[in-house]
Amino acid sequence: EVRLVQSGAEVKKPGESLRISCKASGYSxxxxxxxxxxxxxxxxxxxxxxxxxxxxxxxYNPSFQGQVILSADKSISTAYLQWSSLKASDTAMYYCARxxxxxxxxxxxxxGQGTLVTVSS
Amino acid sequence: SSELTQDPVVxxxxxxxxxxxxxxxxxxNYYVSWYQQKPGQAPVVVIYGKTNRPSGIxxxxxxxxxxxxxxxxxxxxxxxxxxxxxxxxxxxxxxHHVVFGGGTKLTVL
Numbered sequence: 001e002v003r004l005v006q007s008g009a010e011v012k013k014p015g016e017s018l019r020i021s022c023k024a025s026g027y028s029x030x031x032x033x034x035x036x037x038x039x040x041x042x043x044x045x046x047x048x049x050x051x052x053x054x055x056x057x058x059x060y061n062p063s064f065q066g067q068v069i070l071s072a073d074k075s076i077s078t079a080y081l082q083w084s085s086l087k088a089s090d091t092a093m094y095y096c097a098r099x100x101x102x103x104x105x106x107x108x109x110x111x112g113q114g115t116l117v118t119v120s121s
Numbered sequence: 122s123s124e125l126t127q128d129p130v131v132x133x134x135x136x137x138x139x140x141x142x143x144x145x146x147x148x149x150n151y152y153v154s155w156y157q158q159k160p161g162q163a164p165v166v167v168i169y170g171k172t173n174r175p176s177g178i179x180x181x182x183x184x185x186x187x188x189x190x191x192x193x194x195x196x197x198x199x200x201x202x203x204x205x206x207x208x209x210x211x212x213x214x215x216x217h218h219v220v221f222g223g224g225t226k227l228t229v230l
Contacts (some may be wrong), residue, residue: 033217035217035219037164037221044207044221044222044223044224045156045164045207045209045221045224046221047209047212047218047219047220047221050217059215059217059218061218062122062214095163095164097164099217100169101211101216101217104150104151104152104211105151105152105154105169105170105171105210105211106151106154106209106210106211106217106219107154107166107169107170107209108154108156108164108166108209109165109166109169109175110165111163111164111165112163113163114163
């Protein structure tokens with residue numbers, strides 16, 4: 001069974017750093033891109049960026065470029081999303097998802113269960 | 122970058138057919154995928170590549186597309202179909218760049 005299991009909820013203060021994780025199992029981790037998606041409270045889905053664990057190639061939504069960093073550790077089949085200085089506006093649920101894109105389509109399956117990040121003073 | 126537009130709220134009577142639409146310029150070039158999200162749960166893909174349904178998704182879910190508009194149709198809506206539905210497609214910014222619609226909240230009456 002293909003699964004993505006994310007790390008638990010986090011409560012942080014503004015200015016703090018954070019790294020959340022997404023552990024893959026049931027498939028070849030280095031053969032598929034992993035995407036990250038943000039969902040702010042009561043709002044829709046926003047594509048944050050994507051990483052190819054095979055060589056750590058990354059792409060970012062311009063709205064998130066410079067605000068977050070994507071990384072991956074092939075040895076433990078885990079992808080990461082990290083912030084160096086959190087803001088209250090980073091408060092959201094963050095999902096990872098396996099990317100199954102091909103010539104004219106992009107789609108994600110499966111999705112992790114989500115990690116709730118709360119940033120509050 | 123691209124934008125995808127969805128009606129915020131749609132309702133359907135139990136057992137009836139409902140169509141949820143998604144409009145955007147990127148849909149003229151790229152296929153849409155549809156995601157169902159129930160409260161407190163992660164999204165689940167229900168349609169990809171315009172008309173493909175992953176295993177385990179009931180055949181009452183179907184997709185279609187014409188021009189800049191894609192549609193998700195639920196034929197014989199069930200109570201458990203009440204959820205938020207999001208469309209997604211490739212963004213003109215690049216192969217792996219994705220844009221999502223704002224979502225449609227489906228209520229089954």
